Amino acid sequence: MALFYVQGVPIGYMAIMLAMIASMGGFIFGYDTGQISDILLMDDFLLRFAQCGVPGDVATCHFSRVREGLIVSLLSIGTLFGALVGAPTADFLGRRRAMQLECLVFCAGVIVQITSKSEWAQFSVGRLIAGLGVGALSAAVPMYQAETAPPQIRGAMTATYQLFITLGILVAYCISIGTRHMSGSGSWRMVVGLGFIWPAILAIGIQFMPESPRWLASRGDLEKAQRALAVARGIKASEADANYHLRREAEGIRASIEHERNVRGGWLDCFRVENKTLYRTLLGMSLQSLQQLTGANYFFYYGATIFTSVGISDSFVTQIILGSVNFVCTFGGLYVMEKFGRRIPLILGGLWQSAWLLVFAIAGTAKDPSTDKTIGNLMIVSACMFIWGFATTWAPGIWILIGETFPTRTRAKQGALSTASNWMWNFLIAFFTPFITSDIHYKYGFIFASCNLFASVFVFLFLYESSNLSLEAVDQMYNDPNCKPWNSSTWAPPGYDNRRDLIEKTRAEQAHRDDREEAPIEKAARRSSATGSATFDEPAAPNEKV
Template identity: 55%
Template structure:
């Protein structure tokens, strides 16, 4: 069994496989998000599903009405909203692996429904909604599964891999669309949709080569399986590694036992997310924190570019908007690597605050340039808008893209984690739907001034993070729960908070903890042996005196 160390903690190669393979769920999400922007401009797709003639340029061209375009794009989000909510009870009842496998099947059905249509746009929209059911459920299950499996020192990187694969999926969609756009037949868009089936197949089957979540197994009283899964994930090969795993195992068992003593019924557990529970501090606070964070990720404005980027840059006079989309997708993907480093080394709060401020600044430049001069008549303005969009996406990919999913994966307590993660993710998809459906109508009325709306949302996001988001980097999931349970602790003070008995968060790493643990055990054994020797000596002396 291959193993190495991260932050002094044993990290098995299985952990790396978990991060990579389950992140394919993010790639499915990104691929489904990115493809529609370019498909709306494909000739055969327009001929089959468009409903209006655009004669504004002097020559009549096929085009979608705002309603039809909005529905085709946004019904994916309706499906993902429902999927995110249903994903929680499925993942809790069947287990994380079964849930992800079933969700891949649902997504595949949605792709097949789209591929098999000929001239019915409603079938495209319904197929996207069905695919959204699976994608939405995966968006809740995958980060949760990752957070429950990996060690604290690697958790940020692992969960951020999900967002990395989202960006890679978007980039792949753009590149594949560029490759098929020249086809005159329906293959131009059927190939694009069909390639998604390969991704669901990889995740749906590959997940069975991974262990189940140890925390889910423990919660369902499968103690031996939970311990074996934890050892496999950590790659425990030495006695010290096994001691570390044993310590983690006992900590998880203790926390889950406490939660099971106050276990609630199915419906009450949902109710408690909004009403609170006597045994868990700031439960309602964390529910709304997750909802607002996921909502703000959408309100940064990133999906405005991902869904309608091709249309946006076509309207500013860019000759090949497909190329522009690939540029944005490449910036999004490669900057996410930088995001992995940032979120692991600078925590959660600081990157999210500064990222929001940076994004707001470039959205103001984007909107101001277009409002000042018509971009379709000024080549320099169009180029400035592309640069502004790229710099905005660079920040989003480095901060809010991965950061929001990391926060969602590590903020909630075990007993309500699946439900709170589902509620938070559902908030993301609600705003995803609102933005994707109403953007064509809003831009038709106010044009590129729409960027000011998102700029304001980013400013609000920076303020919100400062006052309400607690710093969870470097803590175990149980440690995060303890932090939120600390009375009187404010969000802006949380970066300096450490569990009782430690001076710094790096001391919380399991190696340091286990060094202390082993030293205490060694000292205890010495004291016990010493006491036994003293006791035996006393008995011997007393016996000798009696004989004398």
């Protein structure tokens, strides 16, 4: 049963549920990212794993730059390899089973962390193992959401992955501020141990969701693929064959699969020039790398340390403020990506982020923020404004694009390579930030500002607009020699004049089908409800235009 219609196409409750359940993979990612910034400042954690001048005196304890960098960044090394392993796993087991296996890997990493007593290396290895699960999920979840979502809401559904990342970060901050004063190791073990809950929700919940129709079709099970499409769109299985849009989408998937049966889909095929496969592989890797180089994780990994250095008495509170801005603004990102497409938000987002990073860097360089409260406040405001822009553009946008840019035959592997690029830069930023900031301090912001400017130019020159297109149509668009990135927003498949024509005809076709199939009494009831009348209209004639 359809919950609502978008551009005339029915959207079922299962489409919403699968987006929410699968996005728990993003929550796991965000929770693990957000917790470490505050854990590094907890007294018991410092006494156990830092280097202390006087044993038992937390005031003399501190982490060396190498140790701090490794504790933070080894998660990213795990996620890098996890993303690469996640591709063949998702292709072999299916998207759902792969996610369940990856949840178990993450739980194993949590066990290693919470059983650590005094060896910082053990805690770091636990983060490495947990990272394997997080990385594999980061490759599987956006792919599953993109392959299952109706094209009309694919952007919003895939962006829920980023929304849940921000929610995970915020929840980690809130739990940390609640446990920081607990005596003993409970202060940090509670934060890490609660990590068991999130993969349990994902592993159990995904069992009740449909498998990716495109993965099913690639395995030759076209009947199950069509049923999975019907479930996600709120259409009864008995009505699947009669639904025009469902038949058209299923036929498109079938034709794409048949075309690709004789085409290899190994790792080397990701780097073939034909069909712009290499172009799209490098595009995905570049976009994921640039998402990290925006500088967002500079604040998320080291935010508590940053704001302690600018004279904030309670950096935990500041973290919650940043996390709240990040989470709330991501709701705006769901709207922005559906309303304005992919290219324009990313271009403007890069410019906005660059501007506020310049403010952050100039303020921190001009005066000492630890002694000038006005400067410190300005830096916090600029950080919040930066995160506002990031949360509404680059944060959700890149995960959407990774799910919808690649052809079916190599989608999993190209998505894995792209995501691995994200994690590689994640590691580099996490590990080297302590070294860089100790030398150039807040001038680090100038580097990230330059990267954001470059990112805007890169999107203008190389990214195609893929909103409101089926995944098969996106593949056609990239292979159309007459379509260029800067005019791609008007491209449409054969049979349509432009993208707007595609949207309008899709809406009209669905309305026409509803007029033919809807029972007269139901139509009359709907008219009555719309006008507020207590009586029913006369049934429309068979050829009456409603």
